[in-house]
Amino acid sequence: MKILHVTNARDFTGGMKQVELLMKGLRCEFGVEQTLACPVGSPVSRHFQGMGFFVHEIGIFQDYDLWAAWKLSRLVKSEKFEIVHAHHAMAHAVSLLAKHFTPFRLVVSRRVTHPIPWYPTSLWKYRNAKIDRYFCVSRSVAGVLEKTGVKPERLAVVPSSTDLRRFTPRPPSGELLAGLNFNGLARGPIFGVVANYSAWKGHDLFIEALAKLLKNQYGVSMKGFSAGESPLPPDPRTSPDGSPRVLAGPLSATGFKGDSPALNPYALMAGRDTDSPAVSQKIARYGLVGKVRQLGWREDTPDVLSVLSALVCPSIAGEGSSGVIREAFAMRIPVIASDIEANRELVNDERGWLFKNGDAGDLARVLESFVHLNAAERDQRVAAAQKFAQGFFSADRMIELTLENYRQLLV
Numbered sequence: 001m002k003i004l005h006v007t008n009a010r011d012f013t014g015g016m017k018q019v020e021l022l023m024k025g026l027r028c029e030f031g032v033e034q035t036l037a038c039p040v041g042s043p044v045s046r047h048f049q050g051m052g053f054f055v056h057e058i059g060i061f062q063d064y065d066l067w068a069a070w071k072l073s074r075l076v077k078s079e080k081f082e083i084v085h086a087h088h089a090m091a092h093a094v095s096l097l098a099k100h101f102t103p104f105r106l107v108v109s110r111r112v113t114h115p116i117p118w119y120p121t122s123l124w125k126y127r128n129a130k131i132d133r134y135f136c137v138s139r140s141v142a143g144v145l146e147k148t149g150v151k152p153e154r155l156a157v158v159p160s161s162t163d164l165r166r167f168t169p170r171p172p173s174g175e176l177l178a179g180l181n182f183n184g185l186a187r188g189p190i191f192g193v194v195a196n197y198s199a200w201k202g203h204d205l206f207i208e209a210l211a212k213l214l215k216n217q218y219g220v221s222m223k224g225f226s227a228g229e230s231p232l233p234p235d236p237r238t239s240p241d242g243s244p245r246v247l248a249g250p251l252s253a254t255g256f257k258g259d260s261p262a263l264n265p266y267a268l269m270a271g272r273d274t275d276s277p278a279v280s281q282k283i284a285r286y287g288l289v290g291k292v293r294q295l296g297w298r299e300d301t302p303d304v305l306s307v308l309s310a311l312v313c314p315s316i317a318g319e320g321s322s323g324v325i326r327e328a329f330a331m332r333i334p335v336i337a338s339d340i341e342a343n344r345e346l347v348n349d350e351r352g353w354l355f356k357n358g359d360a361g362d363l364a365r366v367l368e369s370f371v372h373l374n375a376a377e378r379d380q381r382v383a384a385a386q387k388f389a390q391g392f393f394s395a396d397r398m399i400e401l402t403l404e405n406y407r408q409l410l411v
């Protein structure tokens with residue numbers, strides 16, 4: 001079996017992490033011969049070459065790039081690839097064009113629930129009978145394609161995987177906590193969003209909700225206060241020697257109820273462009289300077305998750321199957337998520353907490369109620385979430401389902 005994976009992604013995203021896990025698993029466990037076609041001189045190209053994979057660099061500049069499609073078809077023909085697996089939208093379109101020049105089996109991965117536009121070229125791209133199979137990361141994604149007119153027999157649900165060897169329960173990272181330096185303190189829960197910044201990922205909603213939470217707690221708006229200033233009363237939760245208690249990571253057995261007359265939360269955002277000037281301005285506009293840390297792109301996601309009292313996934317649309325939710329599940333980090341359809345496939349009242357999509361006030365309400373939960377209920381939910389992740393989102397399961405579908409196409 002010879003597989004050509006195709007992507008137009010230059011940098012690492014959640015989708016490319018899945019490609020890496022898939023290619024490693026197919027090579028190590030089943031000896032499948034694979035090549036990656038990806039953008040010229042890209043970080044993705046260098047990464048996969050460093051892993052010892054064959055890489056063919058090809059520029060894909062738009063959906064219907066005929067020159068890229070012709071080159072791709074020549075590569076398939078010369079190397080006798082049996083299956084071409086397109087992992088992103090432009091790769092999907094170019095691979096589809098290439099199949100008009102050279103015959104092969106075409107698989108397309110779909111990882112988002114954005115609606116398919118109803119104009120002719122888009123409908124041609126998604127409904128096309130030359131696509132042998134779609135790999136959908138969730139039932140929500142499959143539903144979007146079926147509503148667009150894709151026949152159900154061409155849809156396979158292949159859930160994304162989580163690296164369960166990397167994402168394991170652990171104490172909060174002391175090094176990261178020291179680097180966060182919340183004015184030398186971490187006196188309350190730390191909530192975090194771990195996602196590349198975009199309008200649909202909900203970072204702005206999270207910032208607004210945090211401001212509402214503080215206003216609800218103290219009866220004052222944080223707007224107008226800059227770094228080093230605060231209308232908040234001092235936090236009485238101190239150690240016997242008078243030094244502040246650090247309460248990062250999973251909450252204590254008693255939570256915060258009764259410990260303090262008020263909640264004093266902090267927050268962080270990690271992911272590409274979360275450290276941009278535009279995000280800084282939004283934080284300042286809500287008076288949250290000093291309360292929110294902007295970490296930008298990070299490679300140490302397990303350490304970032306380890307310091308959180310809860311992960312917040314406030315996506316307002318588009319989510320196919322949130323990778324960071326599954327990672328938090330595996331690490332026993334509580335998850336608070338918007339109630340969009342894809343999130344509801346992962347998070348329910350047994351495995352986490354949901355809030356009304358797009359409603360900053362409801363998110364603030366859930367954040368406030370979360371810290372007053374008793375330890376037994378909190379532990380019960382994170383244990384159920386961990387079991388769910390281990391049972392349904394292992395890399396082995398994703399690889400086996402993928403290989404099973406590949407084999408079906410070659411019969």
